[in-house]
Amino acid sequence: MDEIWKKNRYLEIGASHPEAARIRRLLGDGSAEDAGLCVLDGYWALEKAANAGMKVLSFVFCPELLTSEEAGRLFKKYTELTGNVYSVSKKTFARLTERDDLVGMTACAEFPRWTGEDLSGAKLLAVLDGLETPGNIGTVLRTCDGAGVDGVLVVNRKAKIRSQKVIKASMGAAFTVPMIEFSSVGECRDWLSARGFSVYLADTRAERDYDTEPYRFPAALVAGSERYGISRDWYDGSENMIKIPMRGISDSLNVGVAASIFLYEMSQRLHAEL
């Protein structure tokens, strides 16, 4: 292949260089100073982030590992996204990825910064209250992308909502589905109320089924934590509680699955109205 990186000189760095250290830190639990940053670990992540127009802060590659035509093409594409390009040895690269297959390219990027304005005109939102498992948060994001849910509101945050595990489970939807955190349930309820949202609580004690509910849009679906469900502050006696019928030995579904079933039903209903 045309070894494109030989045409330019790129600084070769080791694992202790600040940029490499930042990537290693982000692959773990991250740190406060890295809030809003992530690693694009794998071709699919690089591709989704590039398509989403995310700001790439640095690009790190390992010449030894880039041996295909495809790699050369992608190298050219991704190096155009940033001026900070570094070269590393294979041994160092192995410390900058969580993948078993060493794909030879990685990057540090900035998450989009969403505000309430990104949700103006929203017709359907998901609210995650106290979810603890990154995989479940990522799964809901992936479903929101698929169903065309306009965004995700987060309250009582128990897990990092932008961790590598969330990104992976979301298959990149974490880069494109607006996600906004609220400091309290009250603040979130007020925000929804001011914008005319009907709020639906996913609650296994509900009497009404999800598939016969006459949803009113704009609508928000609240899903609660894996262990404790939805927090009490959502209930005031006038709430819309809806459930998925349970016909077996368990009293609940996986929260990512349950939220997905609710959100697709609501989305199909909304799109039938439009």
Add this chain to the structure above:
Amino acid sequence: MDEIWKKNRYLEIGASHPEAARIRRLLGDGSAEDAGLCVLDGYWALEKAANAGMKVLSFVFCPELLTSEEAGRLFKKYTELTGNVYSVSKKTFARLTERDDLVGMTACAEFPRWTGEDLSGAKLLAVLDGLETPGNIGTVLRTCDGAGVDGVLVVNRKAKIRSQKVIKASMGAAFTVPMIEFSSVGECRDWLSARGFSVYLADTRAERDYDTEPYRFPAALVAGSERYGISRDWYDGSENMIKIPMRGISDSLNVGVAASIFLYEMSQRLHAEL
């Protein structure tokens, strides 16, 4: 508490005793000779297995760890399920569990052995073709339990369908939802055809949407592997392909989520007919 185990003498064993060794083996990837066996790792698993009437081969407990009234009650219940009761030290118990919290009780049990007869009269089945991730298999089982799906047929098996990971993700549904493996797609299709099943293939290329399809029961929903989808042997030109509309950047949902959305839609439709 009433230290109930002091009333009887139980053999104290170490980690190398054949029973302890079998439990340790089953917690890993298991082995051929253990086919059909599993570990009940945690109170919830012991409880679900007891309720499901599973055959318990041995029960192992750690006296030091059983300090609550609740533990005494459960000890009595589970020791009634088998004559093979062993006592272990805390150090040994830690090697017989994958849990961080040492609950002090575990057991080795036999999965129910399902046959085609367990599915006589079935109206709704799931078919898993080549699924690779134990968590996805377990999630589908949990949803089948919730939705009242009568059973799961497995073809092109790529993962152990009765591993500890499957059991955990299924929240015990792996003990109660009949699961039958077929050696080929042809054999599975013939089985379904002989019983009058309409077969629906979950395929992102389908033209028909899952929520407007006029399902005919008995019905089977085929979900394909995470990477390759449904294998070609299912397609003969006359197949029913259905899809979940995708409105975002991804071309698919998590397979456990997608199967759950299809199966709940079908189940709700079936129960509306009944």
